[in-house]
Amino acid sequence: MHTLNIKRTLELIWVKASLNLRSEASVNYLSYAWWVIEPLLHMVVYYVVFSFLLARGGENYVAFLLTGLIPWLWFSKTVNHTMGSILHGKELMNQLYIPKVFFPLTFVVQDSIKQVIVFALLLAFLILYGIAPSIIWLYSLPIIMIQFLLTIGCSLLAALAVPFIRDMSFVIPTGLQFLMFCSGIFFSHHDIPEHVQHYFFLNPMAVILAAFRDVLVDGVAPNFGQLAYVTLFSCVLIVIAAWSYKKLEYLLPRVVLE
Template sequence: MLTVHPESFHLAASLVKPAEQRGFAAFADLVWTKARLNLKSEANRSYLSYLWWVIEPLMYMVVFYFVFGVLMQRGEANFIAYLLTGLIPFQWFGKTVAQASNSIVAGRGLLNKVRISPLFFPLVGVAQNLSKQFFIFLVLFLFLYFYGLPPSIHWLALIPLILLQLLLIASVSCLIAMVIPFVRDLANLVPTGVQFIMFSSGIFFSVERIPEQWQSIFFANPIANILQQYRTIFLGASWPDLGLIGVLLVEIAFLMLLVLCFLRNFEGKFARVVLE
């Protein structure tokens, strides 16, 4: 017998309403409802269900510890902690952007049947990965505790820092997702672009290796900036650099402005373009 989840009726009812009758709160609820349904569907496809959200980051950490801490014998003080405090936040960015990048094209069937903002599709991916990242951060916190880096008062700064990273991820994901329907070849460049950012953001090397005169350019990369702030909190037991946070705020505001401008000028064209 075919079973229809009750939340599916709520989702369908929300989708068929005209856009002008849906406020921001209703739209956010719609995104979260769809994200939850996707997460439940994903969990039901495996025997261990939601446990994979914890097992996956644990395996990830073990692999990098074995490769860099054992095989490559990187013996620098706190190197494994330095590596993981950069890699775990970056993976949140990389996975979300990769998942959301082609979401509008993939959702063309729904986009041509109901009146819905194209931002719905990438934001569902953002919400899904945010839910998973909660458990991944929890695993990272436990690792740091047993590694000898217990929580301090400076960990309170993680709340605004995680919020800033979420805004950055949402802005980049939405912007790329909206451009790809018009420039389909860009989808092939996203994985390469994510890899380039990973290797150029200081995940595998210390910022101190960069000449001082080039560090301002290095930190113009918002991902490098964010990862440095995580490490300042976790490894340095200090408050984030307010100057670099200010730069990050300006960059995020600029990206959000680009998203809104693109949406305002092209929102009515997506339903046609995704079918071409």
């Protein structure tokens, strides 16, 4: 019975995410093209600032920037989207019973579907940029899955925190902005003093971005020890989130109305 409920919830999440994507595309003149245009606009802005205005760069800097920026945008946008999802679903949850993980996971799935297209474009760009694809690129698949787990864990906890502490809706975006500059999007970890790198890689997203660059730009295998740490960290977050949602399942409908 429990397995059946999980299956139905997952099916509901998939249907709702698909409907949200269609609705999102229908209200824009350029429809699905925005899934491609939006990350490209981010890339252009950061490239102009860091490559021209701040005179940073060097060989393969565009590829370096993109392989850091695109995974980061997936993570940050998803967490930002999900943090208010339970609050926004208060009317539905007070009309009928629905597992509360439905609300954040719908946004996780929705943003991840869009990200598949963006990652495909990233690979196409790298080839056009002159970086030859290799068998090493297949390592990007488990890296994507590890980032997916990390995104789920962080998104579930962010969505759960906001109904209880409304100020978290301001704290989380600020924290993500701080994390962005600490994840190595605009600089290589090789530029950091060696004795500090251990602390730098305590940040799971720093590990993820370095792994993508190792595989896609440098053509070498990623650091599996660091990726194992991120996998374990992500699973712990998911377990904590699952336990918390179960404990607070019937309290949340009252909390969101306060």
